[in-house]
Amino acid sequence: MEPMLDNEEFFRRSYVTSIEPPQRTGPVNVEDIKADLSTEFSLVSPSSDTSQVRNSLESKGHIQVCLRIRPFTALERENEFQDCVSLEDSASIILKPPKNSLSRLSEKNAGQMIQKFTFSRVFGPETTQEEFFEGAMRQPVQDFLDGYNRLIFTYGVTNAGKTYTFRGTEDDVGILPRTMDMLFKSIQGKLYTAMDLKPHRCRDYIKLTKDQVREEIALKNSILRLTKEVENDFFLY
Template identity: 90%
Template sequence: MEPALDKEKFFRPSYIASVELPQRTGPVNVEDIKADLSDEFSLVSSSSDISQRSSLESKGHIQVCLRIRPFTSLEKENESQDCVSLEDSTSIILKPPKNSLSRLSEKTAGQLIQKFTFSRVFGPETTQEEFFEGTMKQPVQDFLEGYNRLVFTYGVTNAGKTYTFQGTEDDVGILPRTMDMLFKSIQGKLYTAMDLKPHRCRDYIKLTKDQVREETSIKNAILRLTKEVRGVIMLNLQSYF
């Protein structure tokens, strides 16, 4: 039989207040302090006006957009470009490749034809600007008005996710266009002084002139170190190749 433990010896102090807390003598009733915070944490609180609520409800919770990339030369050689066809602005039709139809009966081939519906479908001829206007512009505007928005891309390898999100130097994607729209929207509203520093999660501290100079020196030292490291890496790569 194990000996009884000394409760006072093994009592742990609070790591929050750094003091020992009294032991509980019984269950604590918290019914009187419970509060329903669903309205405060919902997209539209109970105090919002009716027009704002109806506007959000009409948009729906999730929008799924499909962008079809152009076919590669290899895909065209294999005559697989007829697999995907646009029925309208929200639907596509998927069919088996032509080279597989010879091995399938007419009934089986008909059963493999499928129709998929999305919030909106963008064809291979869609430009980066048109895609941004049709998918991202409104969510960014909603974000500027105080609503949370989440956007992500999904697709198989080589589907064109990186091109859609980042684009190229000459034809940028939705991410650079989003950042451009955000910063243009807050022009003239930026705090130009450099004397504020984030503190913890939701707070900040105002720096003195000496602290500003110290922070500037630290930043410049980090930037110089980054350039030096990059230079060493480039030299090593050149000597390797």
């Protein structure tokens, strides 16, 4: 006997078809969420004043954007120096079109292509790893140690220098090793030496009894023993 699919007892409408279509409410007014960025991405003029823009950026306090300009590579130095990026002050840069393109532009158009960008702080190509860490990283790391949440990441195009800034080299480490060094030095003498705390879920922990501590130690030793046996078997083969 076939089921009666047309009966309400057996037939259920899908989630999509069971939802009533949204009612049109007319055009949405977005005037209150529009942002005027003309002051931050404006053409450079002799009388331009960036102090107001910089104070506005610093007063928000939600995000800090630091720009680090990497030096030219040996291959890039072989080509004509275009002087496209120049530092105006510690927080602003000026971008100009390449010199080889100026011949194809009128004086008016060339002037319109000159732009000024303002950041929280700008680090020139001569900036060392230590100087960059002290100027851009030490305070956020200290804020983290004081109990505040901080997120730091590098962003840029390929070959912009992100890996060098973040990791550095063996002889000149970047912001990540320097941050870890600062973190570990800050907890010297403050470590909890007892082995009776066990992580629980994602953000909690359990304090173990003496019997539970012995069980955990035995479990750890058995796992390490198995690991050594596997390594020995691997070398035998």
